[in-house]
Amino acid sequence: MSTLVTGATGQVGRRVLTELRTRGLSAVGASRSGERRLDWTDTSSWKPALEGVRSLFVTVPMASGLTERAGAFLESAADSGVGTAVLATAMGAENGPPDSEQRFLESRVRESFDRWTIVRPNWFDQDFTEGLFARLARSRNGRLELPVPKRSAVSFVDARDVTDTIVAALIDERHHEHEYTLTGPAPVTFREMVRMTKGTDSPVWRYKKVDEAGFYFRATDMGLSDRYVDTLNERFRAIANGQAAKVTEDVRRALGRDPVPMAKFVREAVI
């Protein structure tokens, strides 16, 4: 019996799959291009994807319009005998409008599974090296341009802390019926971040504030959808309002150790 890891080619799923296997546990990666094909939009892929599966890590791309389908998949999974599900949404999801995609998924997981855990990470450290910020900066010669003042702070979390929490929740029943908001140990401003990466081979080493319209044109030029960019702009407003600077104790609560500081991540990742 195995754990099915959805989003297995993405930043989080890839790490969860590797970590489960490193621990000698049976796990299979699923996505449209993953080792086991799963497409939220193709119901014929669901049953084969669930073959031999008893636990599930669920992640659905933000602002993708896929949550209703993913919700139906979760019901199928529970009906086919999957008893444990761990869902990743994002910090603050619980405060979104009641009809938001992330709140819908969270309630579907609570309702469908006997054993469930929800993790809500803040922005990842790895967004600067392999995620959205790196992609944006690479297209502007290393300059990250966001509609956020450079003095705004975010309690970025290391994707390794997110991964360890998800894996712990998949294998240890003490995490069941827990909801964790995962942050790093301290808020870090964009100004501090580029000071740390200056002179390294980081994809991001300069920063400039732009307005939302400017960001919209740059991001849609790169192929990001209107809907995704609108959601990003909402999240950037939350950063500018200070909402993403909050630090929680939840990495410590879940793992019994401190979260990885950003300075350590930068030293290890880009120098």
Ligand SMILES: NC(=O)c1ccc[n+]([C@@H]2O[C@H](COP(=O)([O-])OP(=O)(O)OC[C@H]3O[C@@H](n4cnc5c(N)ncnc54)[C@H](OP(=O)(O)O)[C@@H]3O)[C@@H](O)[C@H]2O)c1
């Ligand atoms: N990055 C951050 O800072 C951050 C912070 C907080 C929360 N989160 C949340 O964490 C979650 C994971 O983020 P991430 O950065 O790991 O995502 P990601 O790197 O963008 O990966 C998305 C995954 O979804 C799969 N996928 C896309 N369309 C699919 C479809 N139609 N059917 C099945 N699978 C599909 C992709 O694989 P294929 O292309 O092979 O299908 C990929 O594996 C997201 O919900 C995100 O909102 C991210």
